[in-house]
Amino acid sequence: MFLHSPRKLLLLHGKPRSGKTTLLEYLFQWILSLNLPYYFTGFITREVKEAGERIGFNLVYLRDPDLTLPLAQLRSLTPSKKYPVLGKYSVFPQNLDKILEIIQNDLTEANRPPLLFIDEIGKMEVMSEKFIQFLEHLREEVIVVATLGTGEHPLLKAWREIKSALYCEVTPENRDFLQERLKVEFQRKGKLFVLEGIDGVGKSTIFQMLKEDLSFSDLIFSFEPTTGPYGQKLRRLLSEKKADPRELLNLFISDRKEHVEKLILPALKKGKPILLDRYYLSTVAYQGVEFSNLLELLRTNETFAPLPDLVIYLDLSVEQALQRVISRNQGKSLFEREEFLRSVSHNYEEILPLFRHVRLPAWKTLESLYSDIKELIQSYLRPEI
Numbered sequence: 554m555f556l557h558s559p560r561k562l563l564l565l566h567g568k569p570r571s572g573k574t575t576l577l578e579y580l581f582q583w584i585l586s587l588n589l590p591y592y593f594t595g596f597i598t599r600e601v602k603e604a605g606e607r608i609g610f611n612l613v614y615l616r617d618p619d620l621t622l623p624l625a626q627l628r629s630l631t632p633s634k635k636y637p638v639l640g641k642y643s644v645f646p647q648n649l650d651k652i653l654e655i656i657q658n659d660l661t662e663a664n665r666p667p668l669l670f671i672d673e674i675g676k677m678e679v680m681s682e683k684f685i686q687f688l689e690h691l692r693e694e695v696i697v698v699a700t701l702g703t704g705e706h707p708l709l710k711a712w713r714e715i716k717s718a719l720y721c722e723v724t725p726e727n728r729d730f731l732q733e734r735l736k737v738e739f740q741r742k743g744k745l746f747v748l749e750g751i752d753g754v755g756k757s758t759i760f761q762m763l764k765e766d767l768s769f770s771d772l773i774f775s776f777e778p779t780t781g782p783y784g785q786k787l788r789r790l791l792s793e794k795k796a797d798p799r800e801l802l803n804l805f806i807s808d809r810k811e812h813v814e815k816l817i818l819p820a821l822k823k824g825k826p827i828l829l830d831r832y833y834l835s836t837v838a839y840q841g842v843e844f845s846n847l848l849e850l851l852r853t854n855e856t857f858a859p860l861p862d863l864v865i866y867l868d869l870s871v872e873q874a875l876q877r878v879i880s881r882n883q884g885k886s887l888f889e890r891e892e893f894l895r896s897v898s899h900n901y902e903e904i905l906p907l908f909r910h911v912r913l914p915a916w917k918t919l920e921s922l923y924s925d926i927k928e929l930i931q932s933y934l935r936p937e938i
Contacts, residue, residue, distance in 0.1 A: 555738035556589075558860055558909050560719050561693065563738070564712070566701045567723035573700040574598065576728055576735075577672045580698065581615060584668070584739050591696070592663035595670030596652050598624055598677075609642065610677070612652050615670055616659065622648035625677055637680050646681035653687050660695065668696045674712055675702030688712075717907060719860065720852040727857070734818065737859050742824030745817065745859060746930055747832040749901070750867035751894050753874030754915040755922065759867070760830040762923050769828075769930070773820055775812070776830035783808035798843040805836045806853065813858050821859060826934055833858050834908070838900040842893060847903055863933060864910035865926060871895050873916060 555563060565573045578597055585593060594616055601609040601623075609626035623645055631643040638644065660667050669691075678684050685708055691697065701712055712718075719738070721731060750756045757776075764774045778784035787804045790796035809832075820827050833854035841847045871894045905912075913925055 554741055554862055555719055555860055556696070557862070558719075559907060560717055560860075561696050562715060562718040563696075563698045563735075564701045564715070564718045564720045565699070565723050566713070566720060568703065571723045571725060572728035573723050574672050576723055576731055577670060577698065577700050579732055580735060580739075581670050583736065587740055589668075589739070590665055591668040592659070592665040593668050593670070594656050594659040594663075595672075595698075596656065597670070597672040601626075612648060614652055614655060620652075620655075622651060624648060639677055639680070642677070644677050644680050646677075646684070649678060649681045650683045653681075653683055657687065660692070666694060666696065668698070671697065671699035673700035673702050674709065675700075676704040676706065676709070679704075679706045679708050714848075716848055719855055721856045722852065730814075730857070733822075734813075734857060734859065737818065737821045741821045741859075741862075743821040744826040744863075744933055745821060745861045746826070746828045746933070747834065747861040747864045748828070748830050748867065748926075749832070749834050749838075749864055750869065750915060751838075751871065751874050751897050751901070753877040754867040754869045755877070755919060756867050757830055758919060759923055759926060760828070762919070763828065763927065763930075766927065768927075771826065772930075773816070773825050773827045774830075775816060775827060777812060777832060777835065778805070778808050779812050781808060781811050783811060798840070802836070802840050802844065802850075805840065809833060809836070809854065810857055817859060826930075828930070829861075832861060832864075834864060834901070834904060837904055838897045841900045842896040847900060851904065851907075861908060863929075864905065864908045865929065866901065866905060866910055866912045867915040867922070868912050869915035871898055 565576055567573050574597060581593070581595070581597075596615060597613050598610050599613055600607050601611050608630060610624045612622045612624045614620040625639070625642040625644045628638060628641055628643050633643075636643040636645060656669070660669070674688070688708065702709065721735070723731060748756050748760055760774070760776070763769055763772075778787040783804050787801065787808060790801065790804070817827060833851075836854060837847055837850045841850055844850060871891060874894060875891055911929060913922060915922065917925075
């Protein structure tokens, strides 16, 4: 879950009129209703229309929606020529500066962890030098939910490259789904546990042992690839060792989307705990060897896939893992070449710090490893006092 993860930044990116502002405002109102122990502040930018036509934008201070100041107005409606211009609009950065002074005071006086909403980090806003400085000097403990616009300003480009952000691409097609998908990043009744590791660490064996444990009868056990149509095709192509990398990646994404919509998201909302044998971390680690852009793979998946509550990473050297694979008298699959597994292991090391995770030594006996994992999961399932 985002609020309990190492991440401090949720960015909603998308083209103009994709629904970013509507989504952020929806999340703000919903989160506010939960009475979470955070101090909420920030601003949103609302369109101003006249006779159905957009004539400008207003800044709305979220702690007092009656406090509204114009951010931009059609140049044809602006009598003075002293204001900076963006396209057909005159922009009033001094009004954003006034809102920022109030928000900065909020953050200074906050008696609870601050949760800051910004709509948006965009072309108009970066005309304010105070806004740029405000973002550059945000304290590390401030959790930020922001919409991120397009543009080539250095600040916009830098924020699009922040690796630690939870980054969701908003489109007219997915914006309604994202309302429900992002809710579980701020409150979820269930828990999502994920077993990860390179081939040969004993992950699937441990998974089966846990599945057969009667003390976990309330746990939902699932795995990826799934047994759905996309998952079945994936397994067949992998076993045949002749799959096109792009086709594999598209199948992994399609299979996971179906998994999230049909099982993972409904279970989390109903309060069911889930244990997965592999999740999108595997896609980033494995397919990342072929496509190299880990950030893009991560963002593609995290747009629709909820963050896990805990990643249990079974750690084993590549040499030991391959020895186990060979001892099973199995032929090497696409994913069991030494050089390839070294790259996969490296990719895991790159992304694990982005998640709440526990690293367990997979060289231990199965019984010992099973006992450690069982206790770990049980500790997370105990009711909070």
